Amino acid sequence: MASSSTSLASSLPNVSYLVSIKLDRTNYLLWLAQFTPLLQANDLYGYVDGSHTCPAKLLDDKSTPNPEYATWQRQDKQIMSWINSTLTSTVLSTVARCTTSAEVWKSLATRYASQSRSRILQLKFQLQSTRRGSMSITAYIDKLTVKNLLRRFNCTKIDSAASSTCDTRKCTSRSVV
Numbered sequence: 407m408a409s410s411s412t413s414l415a416s417s418l419p420n421v422s423y424l425v426s427i428k429l430d431r432t433n434y435l436l437w438l439a440q441f442t443p444l445l446q447a448n449d450l451y452g453y454v455d456g457s458h459t460c461p462a463k464l465l466d467d468k469s470t471p472n473p474e475y476a477t478w479q480r481q482d483k484q485i486m487s488w489i490n491s492t493l494t495s496t497v498l499s500t501v502a503r504c505t506t507s508a509e510v511w512k513s514l515a516t517r518y519a520s521q522s523r524s525r526i527l528q529l530k531f532q533l534q535s536t537r538r539g540s541m542s543i544t545a546y547i548d549k550l551t552v553k554n555l556l557r558r559f560n561c562t563k564i565d566s567a568a569s570s571t572c573d574t575r576k577c578t579s580r581s582v583v
Contacts (some may be wrong), residue, residue, distance in 0.1 A: 425440045425488075444488075455508070461478055
């Protein structure tokens with residue numbers, strides 16, 4: 407796995423072409439929805455979730471360097487570089503001391519996932535409490551359009567991308583009159 411993912415990762419174009427969102431304090435789930443499939447499609451998700459652990463630095467004879475270690479380190483640093491290149495400077499400063507891609511991934515999830523869930527709840531509440539009042543029917547429908555609400559909250563369709571509790575299909579099927 408290491409050699410195939412190494413050659414694959416080094417042949418990928420600049421990750422900024424594939425992940426158009428720079429992670430800031432408000433768009434974690436949107437960023438995650440773009441970054442996770444990139445890693446999964448290239449068989450690299452195990453590096454960030456910790457399931458593809460770093461091999462021993464030395465072979466069993468304790469004097470011969472383990473070539474798998476060097477390969478793993480190179481790949482992990484490539485992934486870490488990809489992640490870092492998609493962070494705003496403010497977010498990057500929060501993970502600057504991390505030494506592996508898994509540490510960066512966990513730190514970002516710990517710091518920003520709960521904020522995203524709060525944002526989703528706020529969005530759902532706003533959608534449920536929207537009233538027509540004196541607005542024209544067109545203005546009211548525009549206000550209810552989930553796309554417009556999501557844009558205002560810097561969010562997009564996030565059904566299962568981050569194991570989130572938000573399902574925009576539920577939001578759009580709910581009528582608020």
